[in-house]
Structure formats: structure tokens, C-alpha cells
Amino acid sequence: MPTFYEGGAIEEVSQTLSENEYTQAFYIGQSVISPMHTKWVKTGICLSMAILIISLIPLYKSYFITVWIPFCALAVAVLLAFYFFFIQPKDIKKWAAQIYCTSAFLSIPQKIEIYRDSVIIKNEYEEILEYWTDFAKCVETNSFFVLTGGRERDLLIITKNGMNATQIERISKHFSNEFALRYMKKKR
């Protein structure tokens, strides 16, 4: 339970996450783990490799008669770029949808009480207390607050759907104070 010194809840949010909301928030959570987890970075690396291979083909040709090895490598780099940009995001969202569908707790109504140092998440079957220091990152987008790295559950999703502007502002300010450099605001 929150301690006496925390005072009352800063905000109380009631929500029921839909599958679409969960998959989107899950994908956001995955993409902020590190720069290497974003599709742009991975695709960029593959395309850079492809450009490098193309630029080295004339040098390769000066040593060897055929160029099928660099062309194979080029094809692999381009295919990987295609995979990371188009296919992997869909796979991640499919996995998120599977998690949502198989979980007894994600699709039911939940109440989230936000305190100064902690948060309590309650639903019909469970009650979880997490401290802000347990979470690795907080990402705010136009639709969600996504907190990653929790102790009991890896992802805490607070949807802005149903909240008024004052509530959003209050929560946003609180998270940016609590998470400091671990807080980021994304435009989408």
C-alpha cells in the first residue's frame, strides 16, 4: 500500500483495454527498449550494408570473375531491410495480440491509482503495487502512457481514451517529474 507520506492518489483511472490498444502500446514499449529495437535503425543498417556491398562490387570484380557472392549478400541485405521494416512490426503486434487473447487479466476492467511514489493496479482478480523506480521507461504518446519494465507485469498501459485534458496534463507532469530522463514524449 502507498505510505502515509505519499498522501492521496494524484489520479485514479478506470479503463478496459481493447486488443488494438494493447497491441499498439506493446509495440511502442518494444520500440523504446533501445535504439536498435526501432525498425528505422535496423532497416537503415541493412540498407547501409546494401550500399556498401554495391560500392565494393567493382573491387570484388577485379579479383574474381563472377560476382554472385556479393549479389547474394546484397539480396540478403535488401530482404532483411524489407523484413525489419514491413514484416517484423506485424509479427510483434501479432505476438501482442496473442498475449492479450490468452491473458485473463488484460481484457477486463481495471482501476489504476497513481500516487506520488507508486501505482496500484486493481482488477477483478488481482491487485498489484508497483513503485515508479521499478519501471525502466515511461513513454507518452497521443493515445497512451506506456511504462515498461515493471516488476510484476512488464507493461503498464494507461490509455488517454476517456480522460479529460486536465487529467492528462496532471499525469503527464507527474511522470515527467518522476521519470526525468527516463520519460519521453512521442508525437504519434
Next chain:
Amino acid sequence: MQSFVSVSSLVTRFDYADFKAAAAKSEMKKIEKDIVKIIGTALIFSSFVLWGLNHYSITRNIIYGVMAAAGIILGCFYEMIIQYSVRRRALNYYDNHKERFMAHTAQFFEDKITFKTERYSAAVPYEKIYKVYEDGRVFIIYTSINEMKFITKRALSNNDCEKIRKVFQSKLQQKYQQEGAR
């Protein structure tokens, strides 16, 4: 309503390693094992064929030997290597995140299981459980495809284990898997 089994324990590093190893075993599909065995066999076979065709160079003989060794390792020791690797990582994770591991209490009732730690409490009806996996050391209770709680058997008597097994078999049926059974 009174619980028929109540178990409290503090997770040790070996408990955690046992749990992770059991979870890895649970996730490993038969087709994955078969494919690895086929690759191992193919490596061994092709190393012999290549050696038969051309064994006059020491370098090539070494390469064929390495291929055969890789085939044997893959075919015979793949699971062992995976288990070792999973256990090592689990032990390292535990050592670096000790603060995350708390004492917990699980109680089994006729219609639900309750879990309690300092920060978490849940009462999960059996019909809401995704699946249960049992091996020689732990029961793993999946509340979704990637979320699980575990109960170490070292904290349970044989009688308690048998009671838990019976209730899982009756309440979960197909969703209850024991090591070695598919």
C-alpha cells in the same frame, strides 16, 4: 473456504534457475528437436561423404572432423546445451536482480488459486489459467502465454504435490502438461 494446500517460500537462485529451465522445456516444440536432430545427422553424414570423396588434405580432414563433431553436438547435446545456457542466464539474472525476488504464498482452493507477495495478490479461478506445466522440480502456472507464476516442489510435501496434481488434472485437463507428456 479452506485451502487444501498452502505453500510459502522465498525464491532462491536455484529455484529461479529450475523455473527458467522448466519454462524453456515447456516452450520447446517437438518439431524443433526433430529439425536439430536432422541437421545434426546431415552434418555427420555429409562429413563422412566428403571425407570419402577427398581426404588427402589435412585441412579438409580437420574441416570434416569439425563438421562431424558439430553434428554430434547438435544431434545429441542440443537440449543439454540449451538447458545449461538457460540456467546460467537465470543464475546471472538472479544475482543481478535479487531485490525483485520476494517470499510468496500460494494457496489452492477448490475453485481457485491465490498468490500473495508483499506487492501482489491474486485469486485466479482455474478456468482462467492458460496452462500448467510440471516437471521434476516446479509447477509453472501460466496466466497468459508469456506470464507465469511458479511453485517450487522443494517447499511441498509429496502428499501436497499429489493433491495439486489431482486438482490440475480434474480442473485443467488438456491444459495441464507434465514433463515428457504431450
